[in-house]
Amino acid sequence: xxxxxxxxxxxxxxxxxxxxxxxxxxxxxxxxxxxxxxxxxxxxxxxxxxxxxxxxxxxxxxxxxxxxxxxxxxxxxxxxxxxxxxxxxxxxxxxxxxxxxxxxxxxxxxxxxxxxxxxxxxxxxxxxxxxxxxxxxxxxxxxxxxxxxxxxxxxxxxxxxxxxxxxxxxxxxxxxxxxxxxxxxxxxxxxxxxxxxxxxxxxxxxxxxxxxxxxxxxxxxxxxxxxxxxxxxxxxxxxxxxxxxxxxxxxxxxxx
Numbered sequence: 001x002x003x004x005x006x007x008x009x010x011x012x013x014x015x016x017x018x019x020x021x022x023x024x025x026x027x028x029x030x031x032x033x034x035x036x037x038x039x040x041x042x043x044x045x046x047x048x049x050x051x052x053x054x055x056x057x058x059x060x061x062x063x064x065x066x067x068x069x070x071x072x073x074x075x076x077x078x079x080x081x082x083x084x085x086x087x088x089x090x091x092x093x094x095x096x097x098x099x100x101x102x103x104x105x106x107x108x109x110x111x112x113x114x115x116x117x118x119x120x121x122x123x124x125x126x127x128x129x130x131x132x133x134x135x136x137x138x139x140x141x142x143x144x145x146x147x148x149x150x151x152x153x154x155x156x157x158x159x160x161x162x163x164x165x166x167x168x169x170x171x172x173x174x175x176x177x178x179x180x181x182x183x184x185x186x187x188x189x190x191x192x193x194x195x196x197x198x199x200x201x202x203x204x205x206x207x208x209x210x211x212x213x214x215x216x217x218x219x220x221x222x223x224x225x226x227x228x229x230x231x232x233x234x235x236x237x238x239x240x241x242x243x244x245x246x247x248x249x250x251x252x253x254x255x256x
Contacts, residue, residue, distance in 0.1 A: 015053045018113045022123035024066040034122035035066040038086040043243030060131040062104030106133045116141040120152030128156045135160045151237030171215040174231040176238045177207035179220040
C-alpha cells in the first residue's frame, strides 16, 4: 500500500474532502499541551486518497498543528507503535508539509467540497467552543445536503452546532463519539500512573453525556472497537480506532 501524492488524482472530477484538525491548545484539567490525534487524520486520509479523492487540510485558526504525543507511533509509550499508516504519513515530507501550514477554516469554500470531516484528539474538548467559524461551516455543509462528519472528540463541535432554524444539529440524530466507558478507561490509566489526582478527569465534560443531554440518540460499538454511524448526511465515528470505518461510510455515500 502507498499514500498517494495529495496533488495527484486519477479522475477528471474527483470528490473533494475538507479535513479539519484542532489547533494546539492547553488542557484546563491537566495543564498539558493537547492537539489532534494522528490516526484520525491519517486513516481517513489514506482511505480517501486510495478512492481517488482530493483532500485539503484546515484548522480553526490555520497554521501549524500538533498531534497528541501518544498518537505518534514513535512515542516512547508505545501506545500507537502499530499504527503503520500514521508512520507512513509522518515519514512522507509532502504530507507532513500539510500539517505545518493548515488553511484557516474561515477560508473554506463549501461549494468546492463534497464533505467536511473533523478529526478528534484532546484539543477539541478545550478549543472548539470558541471555534465559531467551524460551527458555521459544519452546519453549512449539513444544510447544503453535503456530508458533515466528525469523529472521536471532534464530535465535541455538535455541542455548539446550531441550524439556521435555531435547533441544535444533533437533536434527534443518531450519533456516536468517544464513549463513557472509554473516558473511564483513560481516567483509570492516568490515575494508575499517578499522572493525575483521582479527583480530576482528563476531560472537562463527556461526549456521550452531552449528546444525550442535547436530545441525540447516542450509540456506540463497544470499548475501543472501530465504529461509525450515518444519519442522513451526518456521519460520526466513535474514537481513534474508527477513522477507517468513518471514511468507509463517507466513500460508500459519495461513491468513487
